[in-house]
Amino acid sequence: MTQIKPLADRVLVRPVAAEEKTVGGIIIPDTAKEKPLRGEVLAVGNGTKDEQMVLKQGDQVLYGKYAGTEIEIDGEKLIIMRQNDVLATIG
Numbered sequence: 818m819t820q821i822k823p824l825a826d827r828v829l830v831r832p833v834a835a836e837e838k839t840v841g842g843i844i845i846p847d848t849a850k851e852k853p854l855r856g857e858v859l860a861v862g863n864g865t866k867d868e869q870m871v872l873k874q875g876d877q878v879l880y881g882k883y884a885g886t887e888i889e890i891d892g893e894k895l896i897i898m899r900q901n902d903v904l905a906t907i908g
Contacts, residue, residue, distance in 0.1 A: 821890065823862040826900045828872050830856040830880065831893070855879055855907070856896065864900075872900055877907040 823829050833855045857877055864870035872878065885898025 821860055821897075823860055823897060825862045825865050826868050826870065827862045827897055828858050828878075828900055828903065829860040830878065830885070830896045830898065831859055832856040832896060854882060859895065861900075868900065870900060872903060872906070879904045879907065 821829055855877065858872050858874055860874060861870050861872050880896075880898060880903050884902035885896040888895055888897055
């Protein structure tokens, strides 16, 4: 994977794949699935003078439905967002 280093208070997150749902034997296509709200932090910035970086690589996080910007790197869809878009850590 290409090395990406987020700047300032940004974090790079790999979304957890949405679970496949079926309704009465009908498989719901990927395009109709809800955007995942959980992911793993892959890289973090250094923070800013006003906001210390509290997240670290490997953290499992919950984030808002419309948080961040989706990017594609080496065929993998990732999200880059500000630390304050992260709602909570898991575990």
